[in-house]
Amino acid sequence: MKEIHVSQIAETVARLCVEATHNLPEDVVASLNEAAEAVKEVASLVEI
Amino acid sequence: MRDIDCQTIKETVVRLCQEATALLPDDVLQALKRAREREESPLAQKVLDQILRNAELAKEEFLPLCQDTGTTVIFLEVGQDAHIVGGDLNECIKQGVSEGYVKGYLRKSIVERPFSARVNTQDNTPPVVHTEIVPGDRLRIMIMPKGGGCENMSRLAMLLPGAGKAGVTEFVLKAVEESGGNPCPPVIVGVGIGGTAEHCAYLAKRALTRKVGELNPDPELAEFEAELLEKVNALGLGPQAVGGRTTALAVHIEAYPAHITALPVAVNLQCHSARLKEAVL
Numbered sequence: 001m002k003e004i005h006v007s008q009i010a011e012t013v014a015r016l017c018v019e020a021t022h023n024l025p026e027d028v029v030a031s032l033n034e035a036a037e038a039v040k041e042v043a044s045l046v047e048i
Numbered sequence: 049m050r051d052i053d054c055q056t057i058k059e060t061v062v063r064l065c066q067e068a069t070a071l072l073p074d075d076v077l078q079a080l081k082r083a084r085e086r087e088e089s090p091l092a093q094k095v096l097d098q099i100l101r102n103a104e105l106a107k108e109e110f111l112p113l114c115q116d117t118g119t120t121v122i123f124l125e126v127g128q129d130a131h132i133v134g135g136d137l138n139e140c141i142k143q144g145v146s147e148g149y150v151k152g153y154l155r156k157s158i159v160e161r162p163f164s165a166r167v168n169t170q171d172n173t174p175p176v177v178h179t180e181i182v183p184g185d186r187l188r189i190m191i192m193p194k195g196g197g198c199e200n201m202s203r204l205a206m207l208l209p210g211a212g213k214a215g216v217t218e219f220v221l222k223a224v225e226e227s228g229g230n231p232c233p234p235v236i237v238g239v240g241i242g243g244t245a246e247h248c249a250y251l252a253k254r255a256l257t258r259k260v261g262e263l264n265p266d267p268e269l270a271e272f273e274a275e276l277l278e279k280v281n282a283l284g285l286g287p288q289a290v291g292g293r294t295t296a297l298a299v300h301i302e303a304y305p306a307h308i309t310a311l312p313v314a315v316n317l318q319c320h321s322a323r324l325k326e327a328v329l
Contacts, residue, residue: 001049001131
């Protein structure tokens with residue numbers, strides 16, 4: 001049995017709220033970068 | 049901290065599954081009797097007589113009220129000072145449902161891969177479990193066998209905030225009217241307002257756990273429930289949609305704050321076999 005104090009939960013939630021609204025998850029950033037690269041490739045083909 | 053053994057939980061779930069499918073809650077029974085007294089149409093009266101007789105027989109013979117013994121929807125309120133011992137809570141709930149349905153000879157209605165193979169799981173598992181952590185050291189288990197006919201009439205809309213009360217009213221009335229006889233009226237209308245899409249749908253279902261006719265403690269919502277009930281019954285669908293004064297036994301609303309851009313509203317209908325049993329461990 002492990003005890004978790006409610007104050008620790010409240011502090012964690014507060015931190016996560018701030019972090020979640022500021023930082024995009026890495027998997028999403030990676031997907032956006034892939035999409036950006038794909039767009040660049042298409043754009044380069046159009047220029048040709 | 050209080051220990052609650054998984055075996056006790058499982059045995060309780062077995063019992064609740066069987067009792068819930070056979071014994072109509074007293075508040076529902078009384079509401080049906082009041083509806084029978086109010087009803088003027090002979091055909092509607094006959095339908096209500098049959099529903100009441102069916103409830104009597106189910107109780108006497110300890111047989112299911114309806115052949116559709118439903119999806120087993122379970123609401124758990126777990127006290128934050130309760131300690132579940134002797135196993136996995138979710139697993140013992142699932143085992144309880146399995147044993148309850150198999151030993152009780154209750155119809156098994158759940159299929160795996162609902163989008164393709166649709167293979168019956170043979171024991172009505174898995175249940176749909178909603179778990180809430182609450183203060184205290186108790187475990188409250190509510191079991192609602194939810195029939196397919198009424199569940200399939202559920203609706204969710206993300207209304208624009210400007211739709212307001214009139215928009216909610218229109219949406220609820222349309223949902224009930226379009227459902228016709230499918231949800232086996234007289235129904236209990238569960239309405240969720242606010243939250244997010246999934247929470248709103250949950251609220252509509254949770255609203256069905258309130259005793260029939262027990263108004264929301266919020267006066268504005270209680271007034272809205274009464275208004276909606278009057279309007280739903282003015283639709284004239286009546287018992288089993290043969291026409292009559294009682295389309296719904298009650299309208300229950302549960303509400304939650306919502307995003308500034310949103311007015312979610314959900315409707316979940318419960319048939320006249322409004323089965324619900326609970327235990328507190």
